[in-house]
Amino acid sequence: MTAAGKHQASRPIGRRLERAGIRDVAAAAGVSITTVSDALNGKGRLPDATRRHVREVADRLGYRPSAAARTLRTGRSGLIGLTVTTYGEEPFTFTEFAYFAEMARAATSAALARGYALVILPASSRHDVWGNVALDGTVVIDPSDQDPVVTELVRQGVPVVSDGRPVGSLPVHAWVDNDHEDAVLGILDHLAAAGARRIGLLTGTSTDTYTRLSTTAYLDWCARVGQEPVYEAYPAHDPCAGAVAADRLLARPDRPDAVYGLFDPNGTDLLGAARRYGLRVPDDLLLVCCSESGGYAGTDPPITTLSLQPRRIGTAVVQLLIDAIEGIGPAQPVQQVMPTELIIRASSQRRPHRTTVSPPRGPSRGE
Amino acid sequence: MTAAGKHQASRPIGRRLERAGIRDVAAAAGVSITTVSDALNGKGRLPDATRRHVREVADRLGYRPSAAARTLRTGRSGLIGLTVTTYGEEPFTFTEFAYFAEMARAATSAALARGYALVILPASSRHDVWGNVALDGTVVIDPSDQDPVVTELVRQGVPVVSDGRPVGSLPVHAWVDNDHEDAVLGILDHLAAAGARRIGLLTGTSTDTYTRLSTTAYLDWCARVGQEPVYEAYPAHDPCAGAVAADRLLARPDRPDAVYGLFDPNGTDLLGAARRYGLRVPDDLLLVCCSESGGYAGTDPPITTLSLQPRRIGTAVVQLLIDAIEGIGPAQPVQQVMPTELIIRASSQRRPHRTTVSPPRGPSRGE
DNA sequence: CCGGGCGGAAGAACGGTTTCTGCAAGATCG
DNA sequence: CGATCTTGCAGAAACCGTTCTTCCGCCCGG
Numbered sequence: 001m002t003a004a005g006k007h008q009a010s011r012p013i014g015r016r017l018e019r020a021g022i023r024d025v026a027a028a029a030g031v032s033i034t035t036v037s038d039a040l041n042g043k044g045r046l047p048d049a050t051r052r053h054v055r056e057v058a059d060r061l062g063y064r065p066s067a068a069a070r071t072l073r074t075g076r077s078g079l080i081g082l083t084v085t086t087y088g089e090e091p092f093t094f095t096e097f098a099y100f101a102e103m104a105r106a107a108t109s110a111a112l113a114r115g116y117a118l119v120i121l122p123a124s125s126r127h128d129v130w131g132n133v134a135l136d137g138t139v140v141i142d143p144s145d146q147d148p149v150v151t152e153l154v155r156q157g158v159p160v161v162s163d164g165r166p167v168g169s170l171p172v173h174a175w176v177d178n179d180h181e182d183a184v185l186g187i188l189d190h191l192a193a194a195g196a197r198r199i200g201l202l203t204g205t206s207t208d209t210y211t212r213l214s215t216t217a218y219l220d221w222c223a224r225v226g227q228e229p230v231y232e233a234y235p236a237h238d239p240c241a242g243a244v245a246a247d248r249l250l251a252r253p254d255r256p257d258a259v260y261g262l263f264d265p266n267g268t269d270l271l272g273a274a275r276r277y278g279l280r281v282p283d284d285l286l287l288v289c290c291s292e293s294g295g296y297a298g299t300d301p302p303i304t305t306l307s308l309q310p311r312r313i314g315t316a317v318v319q320l321l322i323d324a325i326e327g328i329g330p331a332q333p334v335q336q337v338m339p340t341e342l343i344i345r346a347s348s349q350r351r352p353h354r355t356t357v358s359p360p361r362g363p364s365r366g367e
Numbered sequence: 368m369t370a371a372g373k374h375q376a377s378r379p380i381g382r383r384l385e386r387a388g389i390r391d392v393a394a395a396a397g398v399s400i401t402t403v404s405d406a407l408n409g410k411g412r413l414p415d416a417t418r419r420h421v422r423e424v425a426d427r428l429g430y431r432p433s434a435a436a437r438t439l440r441t442g443r444s445g446l447i448g449l450t451v452t453t454y455g456e457e458p459f460t461f462t463e464f465a466y467f468a469e470m471a472r473a474a475t476s477a478a479l480a481r482g483y484a485l486v487i488l489p490a491s492s493r494h495d496v497w498g499n500v501a502l503d504g505t506v507v508i509d510p511s512d513q514d515p516v517v518t519e520l521v522r523q524g525v526p527v528v529s530d531g532r533p534v535g536s537l538p539v540h541a542w543v544d545n546d547h548e549d550a551v552l553g554i555l556d557h558l559a560a561a562g563a564r565r566i567g568l569l570t571g572t573s574t575d576t577y578t579r580l581s582t583t584a585y586l587d588w589c590a591r592v593g594q595e596p597v598y599e600a601y602p603a604h605d606p607c608a609g610a611v612a613a614d615r616l617l618a619r620p621d622r623p624d625a626v627y628g629l630f631d632p633n634g635t636d637l638l639g640a641a642r643r644y645g646l647r648v649p650d651d652l653l654l655v656c657c658s659e660s661g662g663y664a665g666t667d668p669p670i671t672t673l674s675l676q677p678r679r680i681g682t683a684v685v686q687l688l689i690d691a692i693e694g695i696g697p698a699q700p701v702q703q704v705m706p707t708e709l710i711i712r713a714s715s716q717r718r719p720h721r722t723t724v725s726p727p728r729g730p731s732r733g734e
Numbered sequence: 735c736c737g738g739g740c741g742g743a744a745g746a747a748c749g750g751t752t753t754c755t756g757c758a759a760g761a762t763c764g
Numbered sequence: 765c766g767a768t769c770t771t772g773c774a775g776a777a778a779c780c781g782t783t784c785t786t787c788c789g790c791c792c793g794g
Contacts, residue, residue, distance in 0.1 A: 019523075021749085021751090022750060022751065023750080031773075031774085032773065032774045033750090033751080033752095033774085033775090034752085034753085034774060034775075034776095035772085035773060035774075037751065037752060037753085038752095038753095038773085041752085043752090043753090044753095044772090044773085045770090045771060045772065045773085046771095046772070046773080047772070050772080050773085064498050064523075065498065065750075065751070066439070066501070066749080066750050066751070067444075067498065067499050067500055067501040068435055068438040068439040068444065068501045068749085068750080068751095069439055069749070069750035069751045069752085069779090070499070070750080070751055070752080071435040071438075071501075071751095072433070072435040072436055072439050072749090072750080072751075072752095072778095072779050072780065072781095073750080073751045073752045073753085073778080073779055074751085075779085077434075077435065078496070078499040079486070079500065097464070097465060097469075098464060098468075100468060101464045101465075101468045102464075108487050108489065112489065112493065112496060115493070115495060115496060115499070116496070117486050117487065117496055117499070117500050118486065119446070119484050119486050119487075120449075120471070120475050120484065120486075120487065121484055122475065122479065125479050126479065126482070128482060129445070129479055129482060129483070129484055131431055131432070131434070132437070132445040132482070132484070133434055133445065133446065133484050134433070134434040134435050156431075239661070265661070265662075265665075268662055268664070268665025268666070269665070271665060271667075272665050275667070293660075293662065294606065294632070295660065295662045297635070298632075298634075298635025298636070298638060298639050298666075299635075299665075299666055299667070300666070300667045388779095388780060388781085389780070389781055389782095390780080390781095398743075398744085399743060399744045399745075400744085400745090400781080400782090401743065401745075401783085402742090402743060402744075404781065404782060404783085405743085405782095410782095411742085411743085412740090412741060412742065412743090413742070413743080414741085414742075417742085417743085432780085432781060432782095433779080433780055433781065435779080435780080435781095436749095436779070436780035436782085437780085437781055437782075438781095439748095439750070439751095439779090439780080439781080439782095440749065440780080440782045440783080441781090441782070441783095442749090
């Protein structure tokens with residue numbers, strides 16, 4: 001028994017049969033391990049004949065280098081964390097679905113194109129999971145104040161790039177963000193140009209940068225043009241609270257004749273509220289919301305949306321991160337501000353035409 | 368030079384300063400490496416005093432075991448692949464946004480709860496990326512026929528669980544899927560009960576199981592009740608084709624008085640088409656579509672949707688996969704069929720026209 | 735008084751790759 | 765023709781945590 005155990009431990013564990021190691025390839029090709037490694041990775045000085053031969057043998061044996069061993073040796077895992085700060089238990093929130101999906105998609109593509117893969121890791125994950133994964137770097141979406149995980153990562157020397165300006169002195173290597181002030185001002189000007197006299201804001205109660213910057217931009221604008229601010233704030237992570245807040249906003253005695261909603265569902269929230277109060281859009285109420293959802297092209301009326309261009313941001317963030325990982329980029333922190341796009345639809349254009357109900361006959365395009 | 372080089376290679380590479388290894392902990396605690404490993408992992412037979420002492424020292428040194436080394440030794444990486452088959456270049460398609468986001472979210476949560484993390488890996492990724500990641504198992508969403516990556520993974524002995532029935536003889540370890548036939552029949556019955564005489568279908572041209580099963584269920588139902596099938600198929604991955612197909616469907620001489628759309632955007636597609644042809648919903652046209660988007664609660668009128676319950680599916684898939692990885696579950700392939708949920712809204716209920724305006728309180732349409 | 739059993743802990747092997755060092759033989763040059 | 769350079773490749777260290785085996789000493793029963 002002891003002998004058997006010893007024997008088993010000494011050489012073939014039996015898994016030999018399943019996976020060919022570099023040793024097997026070396027033996028089969030009649031060369032050394034070094035030569036196999038060099039041949040497969042295009043390094044070293046080897047005649048083409050040897051290189052081809054080794055590759056051939058490796059293919060025949062179905063050899064796949066062990067990712068774990070390579071990582072151990074090189075210190076590179078080829079893995080990038082995609083970190084989402086969470087409000088509650090869930091990895092990412094309802095209000096950010098479309099944004100997150102688009103951003104993650106772009107980030108995945110960009111990472112893949114450079115040979116990296118993405119690992120989804122909510123910031124609130126159990127700490128042991130974080131410890132169990134070897135990450136070359138991390139993308140953080142909307143880092144919250146004093147995020148312990150991010151701080152820890154930076155302290156360990158792991159490159160961190162954030163989507164959204166880091167609050168406080170969170171020492172990320174780079175960040176990418178929209179010019180939120182500019183976007184809000186653009187929308188307010190657009191609404192004013194469309195005839196709005198009193199523009200309201202549907203905003204959030206949380207303290208993240210997006211909410212904060214957008215709200216202050218709104219307040220500044222109001223101060224500048226001499227309008228009394230009219231806004232309602234609600235917890236954006238609550239999928240139901242938006243409708244209630246929209247209702248509150250339109251129930252006010254100083255009811256606005258135009259509203260900008262900061263969050264994705266606000267378009268339908270506001271449309272529903274307007275309907276309840278018998279307000280016609282855009283005739284009685286102009287509407288804009290920030291959203292990546294294409295659905296707003298099909299509502300009645302179609303709603304003007306502000307796109308934060310998550311695809312661009314996802315791509316940029318990953319590029320910056322991989323540059324940092326590979327030591328390509330500048331040593332200095334990089335701050336990249338991306339433009340937004342206002343997709344103007346019927347809800348923010350006051351025109352003399354077209355009542356909301358009466359349907360035109362035949363396939364005429366009802367803009 | 369040689370001496371210096373040798374010296375450098377023999378002991379401190381300099382990075383010593385940054386990361387404490389298990390050896391450092393052992394030395395600092397005055398015990399052996401073994402004892403440190405056992406103490407930290409709760410294994411072996413150690414007195415509590417030793418265990419505590421070692422943990423204390425490890426904490427003080429900020430010791431983090433190397434994930435790579437652990438993976439190498441144990442053969443477990445704690446990583447699960449989340450694989451999406453792709454139609455084009457992009458990792459996942461427009462039509463599946465909400466579904467994918469919800470499913471991924473649930474899967475992430477479920478995996479995290481059991482100590483695993485998710486890696487996003489489109490099936491069309493460069494092969495080298497697949498080779499570079501050590502995966503304990505993989506979730507495949509909607510595996511296509513003869514998917515080479517999946518086949519390869521199974522051949523390597525990596526557990527694979529699929530969301531959606533695998534087509535052909537793809538040898539997955541388990542799958543989870545909805546009862547698509549049942550769902551379609553339920554919808555058709557629902558529409559018929561609401562007064563539909565001729566129900567149309569908006570379907571896809573691709574050959575995936577979802578499309579195929581749903582379409583045949585529709586055709587079977589038509590044959591059973593003696594209705595001539597009325598359907599249009601379009602490439603579902605094209606974000607614009609849906610609107611065109613919806614238009615085609617309503618332009619037919621045998622125009623249906625109710626339509627079920629298989630894909631998420633079909634609700635708005637059909638609503639738009641109905642508007643163009645002056646058809647009132649639900650009076651002239653009953654509408655149902657398959658979607659996870661909450662936006663359909665806010666359209667005018669709200670649209671009845673079929674939810675495939677991606678949250679449940681994501682959770683189930685991950686549980687099954689981890690069971691397989693850890694050898695808990697049965698050795699036999701598991702097939703789990705999950706129920707769907709029909710969320711009935713105004714678009715599929717023909718009533719004495721309940722007006723869309725129902726103000727419970729406050730300033731009504733009078734103001 | 736001695737052997738068996740057990741608690742406690744150390745030592746060494748292991749896993750697969752990369753990389754640094756270095757040797758031998760052929761090529762080139764003076 | 766010998767010395768130096770280059771080419772082709774092998775050997776071994778290093779990476780680092782886990783696990784298998786061993787070993788010591790102690791207690792208890794025979």
